Structures are given as C-alpha cells and as structure tokens.
Amino acid sequence: DVKVTQSSRYLVKRTGEKVFLECVQDMDHENMFWYRQDPGLGLRLIYFSYDVKMKEKGDIPEGYSVSREKKERFSLILESASTNQTSMYLCASWRIGTALHFGNGTRLTVT
Amino acid sequence: DQQVKQNSPSLSVQEGRISILNCDYTNSMFDYFLWYKKYPAEGPTFLISISSIKDKNEDGRFTVFLNKSAKHLSLHIVPSQPGDSAVYFCAAQGGSEKLVFGKGTKLTVNP
Numbered sequence: 747d748v749k750v751t752q753s754s755r756y757l758v759k760r761t762g763e764k765v766f767l768e769c770v771q772d773m774d775h776e777n778m779f780w781y782r783q784d785p786g787l788g789l790r791l792i793y794f795s796y797d798v799k800m801k802e803k804g805d806i807p808e809g810y811s812v813s814r815e816k817k818e819r820f821s822l823i824l825e826s827a828s829t830n831q832t833s834m835y836l837c838a839s840w841r842i843g844t845a846l847h848f849g850n851g852t853r854l855t856v857t
Numbered sequence: 858d859q860q861v862k863q864n865s866p867s868l869s870v871q872e873g874r875i876s877i878l879n880c881d882y883t884n885s886m887f888d889y890f891l892w893y894k895k896y897p898a899e900g901p902t903f904l905i906s907i908s909s910i911k912d913k914n915e916d917g918r919f920t921v922f923l924n925k926s927a928k929h930l931s932l933h934i935v936p937s938q939p940g941d942s943a944v945y946f947c948a949a950q951g952g953s954e955k956l957v958f959g960k961g962t963k964l965t966v967n968p
Contacts, residue, residue, distance in 0.1 A: 750900070779955070786866065788960030789901070789946060804955075836900050845891055846948075846956055848900030 749773070750849035752837050758855045765824040767852050769837030775847075777840040778820035780804075780812065782833040783851075789836065795820055827856045860884045861949050863959035871967050876934040878962050880947030883928065887949040891956070892921060892932050895944045904945075905932070937966045 753768040771778065779794040781804075791804030793812040801812050809831060813821040820839075824831055837849045862881045870876045878892075888909040893901035907914040907921045907930065914921050920933045934941055947959040 755898075777955075783895075786960065788863075789958040791955065794955060838900075840956075845903040845906060846893075848893075848902070850900045851898065853898065 750837055750839050750847050752849040752852050754852050755850065756853045758857065759827050760857055761828060763827050765827050765854065767822040767835055767854070769820045769822070769849055770818050771839035771847070772818065773839065773841070773847075774817065775839035775841045776817070778814065779838040779840070779846070780820065780822045781836045781838065782806070783836060784833050792822065829856050832856045858883070861947055861957045861959040863947055863962050865962050866960070867963040867965070869965045869967060870937050872939055873936045876937045876941065876964055876966065878932040878945050878947075878964065880930050880959055881928060882949050884949070884951060885928070886951035888952070889950045890921070890923060890930050891948045891950075893946040893948060895946065895961070901946060939966045939968050942966050
C-alpha cells in the first residue's frame, strides 16, 4: 500500500519566516504534487514534479518554490511566509494507471 | 475557467437514504474520473473511479455514473451512513495529464 508521509501535521510560523514542508513517498512514484486546500476553493495545485530535479508550476505557484533532489522526497518552500498562506497543505504521489495518493496534510498557520 | 464543477457546496441527507453528489466537466479530452473523500485534518482518500468507456461502476454502497454526452457524473451512496459525512471531491484526467479537481461537496448524513 502506498504511503505518503508529511513530516508535520501542524505548524505555526511567523510572517516573513522561511518555511519548509517535507513529503516522502515509499512507492517509487515518478510524479509528486503539492496542493493547498481552502474552504470553498477546493484543492488547488501549487507545484508538481515528474522526475528528480524537475518541477512544473501548478495553478497557484506564487510565493512558493519546490525541491526534488531525490525521487522519494518533494519539498515545498515558502520563501517568506504570509498570512494568506495559512492553509492545509497536501502532498500526493502518483504513477500513470493508479489513483493519486495523498498524505495526511500539514495545517500551517502564519501569524 | 473551471473544468470540473461541483455546483453544490453542501448536501444533507438522513441516515439510510441515498446521497447523490453531482459533478460536471467541460473538457471533452477527459477520459478518467475519480471521487475522493476527505475527513477534516486528513488527506483525501481515493473512493471510486470510472473510465470513459463505461457508464457505471459499483463498489459496495458506492456507485459512480458517467453520462458522456452531458459531461456529467454522479456518485450515489446507498444507504448513507453517518460515517460517510465528509467532503467529496470529483476529479478528472485526460491521458497522462494531471488531475483536475472540483471544489468539493460537503456531505452531512444525519442519524
């Protein structure tokens, strides 16, 4: 069974801090994704990666960057956190022919 | 422009009755459709899928119907149980392209 692990369930950060959200998957999936979920807005794609060191912008990449140095790990970086980045962040991994598998999410609060 | 639309933000049904969640899409290139279920503070979990070569797929209490000519799909849950209370996301995909999600419908099943 696919396991997608997000390092933190809850985070509280201050405005202007640099924030790292880590995600690891154990099924050798090529594709990994970062979404944010906000009430009334559904799941919005921030960034995704098709392979190591490759990244593509999603629908809302502004204020974020990503890093994929190893196949199993995909990191989301908030260079300078702002209050409008308070959200639930969801990591997912995927291989063609399978369903997207999500981690349990990180609830980030920026004060 | 939203390619996948869930026009009902919320739905409330009585335990034992049928829950029907609807989803419309605009992109005729979509050929694979999925439903995800999400509890608060957890990541979405895959529920059921259907490919465009079928018009119905069943899994226990869950059935997904696809009407390609209307670009419409629906998820039926029968009988509904209080544990089904969650947010349900419809998602669609064309070929190897990334999934496109709807904004979700919050289902409440009342005992």
